[in-house]
Amino acid sequence: VSPSGMITYLSKAYGGRASDKAIFNKEKIIELLIPGHNAIMVDKGFLIDDECKRNYIKLYRPPFLGRGKSQFSKEEAEETAEIARARVHVERIQRLKNFTLLKNRYSWTLLPLIDDILVIVSALVNLSEPILSSDKF
Numbered sequence: 001v002s003p004s005g006m007i008t009y010l011s012k013a014y015g016g017r018a019s020d021k022a023i024f025n026k027e028k029i030i031e032l033l034i035p036g037h038n039a040i041m042v043d044k045g046f047l048i049d050d051e052c053k054r055n056y057i058k059l060y061r062p063p064f065l066g067r068g069k070s071q072f073s074k075e076e077a078e079e080t081a082e083i084a085r086a087r088v089h090v091e092r093i094q095r096l097k098n099f100t101l102l103k104n105r106y107s108w109t110l111l112p113l114i115d116d117i118l119v120i121v122s123a124l125v126n127l128s129e130p131i132l133s134s135d136k137f
Contacts, residue, residue, distance in 0.1 A: 005092040005130055007122045013114045020046045030055050041086060060086075095125045 002008045011027045020042075024030070030051050033040070039058035042048065052059040062083045063076040072080060096102060099121050106114065 001093050006126050007093060010118060010122050013118060021048055024048055025051065030057065033057050041083065092125065095128065096121055
């Protein structure tokens with residue numbers, strides 16, 4: 001998802017228990033990024049720190065409260081607020097889940113079409129109203 005909330009990359013569909021990291025590496029997404037220029041925003045379970053460090057890609061992950069920690073420091077709270085303002089655009093991808101077409105079970109005969117279905121639904125999401133008006137970002 002781009003900073004404006006547009007879906008800019010769509011991998012092929014993965015079944016089973018493919019992890020975010022496995023898909024990220026298999027799709028070679030890191031090779032699409034410009035070292036020292038691009039950044040990636042992830043949540044705490046998306047473990048690509050080593051890949052980003054090796055390729056000089058800035059990684060943004062909101063701080064999270066670990067064991068024995070009940071409150072963020074002032075710096076962590078400010079960082080969390082800043083990331084939250086940017087993450088609102090990522091929420092656009094959640095709109096994919098609103099399409100009934102993607103909630104149904106498919107006959108195995110439709111399986112070869114799933115990637116095409118995802119492309120069409122993603123295009124419809126990109127054509128939909130943004131989450132925030134253009135003066136908000």
